[in-house]
Amino acid sequence: MTTRRGRRPAGSGVQLTFEVIAETLREQIRSGGLKPGDALPTQAMLMREFGASSLTVQKAMTLLKQDGSAVSRPGKGAFVAHHAHHHDGADDLDSPEATAPVGGTTARVEALERALVDAVEQLADLRARVEALETGGG
Template identity: 70%
Template structure:
C-alpha cells in the first residue's frame, strides 16, 4: 500500500474483505467469531470489534442479533432468488445503516456516561463549596 502501515484492525478487515472478494466467504456465510480472529491475529477484542465495524460500514458484513456476523449480500446478489437473499439483508446499504445505527447507539451511551460524570463532578464541587 505504498508505504502505508495498516493498523491491526485494518489488516483484519482487509483480510476478511479479500476472503469475501475471492469467494472464500460467500454471501450469507458466517464470519469467523471474535475469539477465532483474536487467536488468528494475536490481538485484542477491541481490534476485532473495530475490524467488524469497518466491514459493516463498508457493506461487507451484517449482524444478526444472537447469531453473529455474516457476509452481506451485495445488491446484485440480493435478487438471486435463492430464498435467503431477501431474508433480512438488502445488500450493502442495509449493512451500512446498521453500522451507523450501532455507532450512534455507542456514541449516545458515551454521551450519557459523560453527562453523568459531569453531573457527579458538579455535585461534588457544589457540596464542597457549602
C-alpha cells in the same frame, strides 16, 4: 511528532491490526472463500488468529459493516452481506436494513426499532398459534 496509541501518522502506509483483519476478510469475500450469507469467523477465532484484542476485532467488524461487506444478526453473529449482484430475496440478510452500512446512531436506532417490530409481530403470531392449539387440541 508523537502519536497516540492506536493512531498512525498522517500519510503513513502502515495498516493497523484492525485494518489488516478487515482487509483479510474482504479478500476472502472477494475471492469467494466467504460467500454471501456465510458466517464470518467468531471474535475469539480472529483474536487467536491475529493475536488481537477483542476491541481490535470489534473495530475490524465495524469497518466491514460500514462498507457493506458484513451484517450482524444479534444472537447469531456476523455474516457476509448479500449484495445486489446476488440478490434473490431468500432471507432477511437481503433486506436493505441488514446490508446498509451503519452510518450513525440514528440509523442504528431505526434498524433496532424495525427489528423490534418484527420480533413483536413474530411473538404475536406464535401466541396466536399456541392459543389455537390449546383451544382446538387440548
